[in-house]
Amino acid sequence: MAAASKTSAGLFSTGHTVLRLVAGLAAIAVAWQASVLLFGIRPYYLPKLSVVLDAIASTPAAYAASVARTAAETLLGYVTGAAFGVLLGSVFFHHKVLKDTLFPMFVVSQTIPVIAFGAVVVLWFGNTLFAKAVMAFYLTFFPVTVNTLLGLQSVDPAQEALMKSFGAPHRQLFWKLQFPNALPQIFVALRLATSLSLVGAMVGEWFGDTTGLGVLLLQATYNENVVGIWAALLVASALGTLFYASVAGIERKVVFWRAEQ
Amino acid sequence: MLQKERPSATAGDPAKPILELRNVNKTFGSVAALHDFRASVALGEFVTVVGPSGCGKSTLFNIVAGLEEPDTGGILRFESRSVHASDLLGRVSFMPQRDLLFSWRTVIDNAILALEVEGVPRKKARAEALGLLPEFGLSGFADHYPHQLSGGMRQRVALMRTFLFKRELMLLDEPFGALDALTRAMMQRWLLDVWQKNRRTILFITHDVDEAIFLGDRVLVMTARPGGVKLEQRVDLPRPRSPDIVTSPAFIEIKRALLAAIEEESMKSFAAANFREYAQ
Numbered sequence: 304m305a306a307a308s309k310t311s312a313g314l315f316s317t318g319h320t321v322l323r324l325v326a327g328l329a330a331i332a333v334a335w336q337a338s339v340l341l342f343g344i345r346p347y348y349l350p351k352l353s354v355v356l357d358a359i360a361s362t363p364a365a366y367a368a369s370v371a372r373t374a375a376e377t378l379l380g381y382v383t384g385a386a387f388g389v390l391l392g393s394v395f396f397h398h399k400v401l402k403d404t405l406f407p408m409f410v411v412s413q414t415i416p417v418i419a420f421g422a423v424v425v426l427w428f429g430n431t432l433f434a435k436a437v438m439a440f441y442l443t444f445f446p447v448t449v450n451t452l453l454g455l456q457s458v459d460p461a462q463e464a465l466m467k468s469f470g471a472p473h474r475q476l477f478w479k480l481q482f483p484n485a486l487p488q489i490f491v492a493l494r495l496a497t498s499l500s501l502v503g504a505m506v507g508e509w510f511g512d513t514t515g516l517g518v519l520l521l522q523a524t525y526n527e528n529v530v531g532i533w534a535a536l537l538v539a540s541a542l543g544t545l546f547y548a549s550v551a552g553i554e555r556k557v558v559f560w561r562a563e564q
Numbered sequence: 565m566l567q568k569e570r571p572s573a574t575a576g577d578p579a580k581p582i583l584e585l586r587n588v589n590k591t592f593g594s595v596a597a598l599h600d601f602r603a604s605v606a607l608g609e610f611v612t613v614v615g616p617s618g619c620g621k622s623t624l625f626n627i628v629a630g631l632e633e634p635d636t637g638g639i640l641r642f643e644s645r646s647v648h649a650s651d652l653l654g655r656v657s658f659m660p661q662r663d664l665l666f667s668w669r670t671v672i673d674n675a676i677l678a679l680e681v682e683g684v685p686r687k688k689a690r691a692e693a694l695g696l697l698p699e700f701g702l703s704g705f706a707d708h709y710p711h712q713l714s715g716g717m718r719q720r721v722a723l724m725r726t727f728l729f730k731r732e733l734m735l736l737d738e739p740f741g742a743l744d745a746l747t748r749a750m751m752q753r754w755l756l757d758v759w760q761k762n763r764r765t766i767l768f769i770t771h772d773v774d775e776a777i778f779l780g781d782r783v784l785v786m787t788a789r790p791g792g793v794k795l796e797q798r799v800d801l802p803r804p805r806s807p808d809i810v811t812s813p814a815f816i817e818i819k820r821a822l823l824a825a826i827e828e829e830s831m832k833s834f835a836a837a838n839f840r841e842y843a844q
Contacts, residue, residue: 462664468629469678469729470654479680483668560667560709 347529355533365519366538373516374542376432376504380439384500385493388444392451392489396481402452413445417506425510435507435515439500446499450492454485487561490554497546505539516542581641582607582733582765583628588638589790590623597623598634599790605767607732610759612768612776614822615786615794616830621769622661624791625737628767629658643732657731657764661738663722665710671721672697672706678729693728699758700724716747723755727762736768740775752778753807760804773822774810777801783818785825788833795825 335352338344346354359366395402421438428434458481466476508517516539523531581604590598597620605611615621626632627640630652634640640647642655657678665674675696676689697703700720710718719739726734739755740748752775759766770776776783777799785795799818801809809815 459664461660461662462666464626464629464631465658465660465664466677466681467653468631468656468658469681471681475681479677480666483666486668558668560711 350530350533354530355537358530358534359538366534368514369516369519369535370538370542372432372512372514373501373504373508373539374546376435376507376515377439377500377542377546379432379436380441380503381443381496381500383436384440384443385447385496387440388447388492389451389489391444391448392455393477393482395448395452396455409445409448417442417503421507421510424507430511434510435504435512438503438507440503442499442503443496446492446495447489450488451485454488455481457488458484487558490550490558494547494550494554497550498543501539501543501546580607581605582643583767584639584641585628586639586641588627588640589635590620590627590632591635591790596790598627599792601638601792603784603793603796605733605765608763608765610766610768610779610781611784612770612780612782613784613786614770614773614776614826615791616788616826616833617771618833619786619789619829620791621786622737624786625658625735625767625769628652628733629656629735630654655731655733657726657729657734659722659726659734659736659739661741663710663718665718665721667710670707670709671702671713674710674721675724675728677725682729689728693724696724696728700727701754716743716751719743719751727758731764733765733767736766738769738771741770741772748775749807755779756803756805773819773826777815777818777822778805778810783822785822785829788829788836794829795822797822 332352335349339349339351395406417438420441424434424437424441428437462480462484463476466480471479505515505517505520508515509521512518516535519535520532520539522528523535583603583605585604586602588598588601589596601620601624603611613621613624623632627634627649630649633649640649642652666677669677672690672693675693676684676686679689679692680686694706697706700723702717702720702724705713705717710721713721719742723736723739726736740751743751756779768776768779770779780799783795783797783799784793785797786792787794797818801812801814801818
């Protein structure tokens with residue numbers, strides 16, 4: 304009974320959230336369009352939303368191709384970065400010496416601005432999709448590593464003692480207790496990394512490419528195509544939001560116990 | 565199955581101790597938690613341990629569970645063999661104070677945790693646990709998660725997890741400490757019932773004197789820190805014990821003796837605490 308009512312409450316609140324989201328978006332759209340008309344804002348500063356949407360609708364193929372390209376770069380870097388981060392965090396957790404020697408270096412690596420790094424990456428990997436994925440990877444793996452390590456370390460010592468009293472070897476201690484216990488913390492980093500990896504991919508495109516949202520943004524800036532800038536911005540934020548929401552959705556499924564505690 | 569039936573009012577056979585501790589000490593830095601602790605627990609016996617707070621009860625349990633090694637020089641014997649504490653890992657069924665349920669596991673999967681660690685296939689372990697649910701008052705809750713359960717139910721899941729880890733000796737550390745009085749009384753009767761059916765050796769920590777007498781064949785009263793055995797009291801009340809036994813003269817007499825011993829120790833630790841404060 305309790306479970307049933309909880310589930311329906313959950314569904315209801317999910318529906319509610321979507322409704323609120325749509326209402327919020329609509330409100331922003333109306334405010335955008337209305338303020339441009341009401342206050343007579345010059346298109347140079349802020350074009351009308353309708354004009355921006357028109358621009359996207361008139362060349363849908365270009366935007367679709369850019370989204371596909373940028374999404375591919377982001378996703379490739381994100382997935383490999385997340386996997387590497389979880390692996391690295393786990394290795395650090397098990398080998399303290401390795402952690403103490405390598406971890407400071409990873410911290411230093413993160414202080415290198417991604418822009419400076421971008422030039423080198425393009426030199427190494429050329430003007431490829433892979434080069435941009437490397438940028439996304441670089442921004443993703445670090446927070447995931449840190450949170451994996453933190454999550455693994457946050458186990459309740461009493462639960463660990465319980466597992467040991469059952470005679471559990473290290474492998475089981477990890478897979479049955481430490482790793483599942485770390486998942487909520489890992490997902491915090493995975494959510495954060497969605498926007499970071501998108502930034503990485505788009506900045507990577509600035510070092511030379513022909514398709515992609517970063518390219519659209521750069522071209523529009525060079526041509527002082529204000530509508531183009533806003534259109535690229537709008538599409539990029541839609542992609543970022545969708546990406547974030549997907550990961551948050553997976554999070555709710557995987558670490559279901561967290562929200563209900 | 566007949567030999568498994570427990571003749572009522574008979575304590576375990578003292579000639580066959582499953583656990584023996586002699587001259588067991590444990591110090592943490594400059595603090596002595598246990599000093600010259602000695603006790604022996606017979607096969608099938610239900611022994612309860614009471615004592616003032618901070619008397620080293622939990623240290624005692626951690627040693628018997630294999631989680632902590634006592635200082636060298638003491639004697640620790642299990643199933644008639646001299647052992648290190650760490651040898652006891654995986655050989656004693658240990659239930660800590662808190663339920664420690666894994667929030668990502670359902671009731672049934674929490675219950676079979678120890679079986680899984682032992683390598684029993686999940687399917688088989690689940691089938692076994694499902695059969696036990698009614699006895700633990702958890703019928704219909706197999707697929708619930710811990711956050712959907714009441715405190716009493718969570719404690720029963722933890723007990724079920726302990727019971728499914730089939731070891732002759734069970735250590736229960738204040739399993740009902742966090743429950744309200746009514747639920748606690750119910751759980752005590754239920755535990756005796758389950759124990760009489762399953763016949764295991766139980767070492768049970770509590771700070772509730774009534775609970776210690778009601779459940780135990782024998783009560784050990786611990787001294788203030790460093791913990792040792794102050795008093796060993798047999799409880800010759802007939803089994804099965806009904807709830808109103810707590811008002812019988814025999815019960816009251818035992819309780820009086822225990823309370824006097826505990827009172828004396830509590831005063832000692834109270835005085836020691838006061839003295840330390842004064843000295844600072």
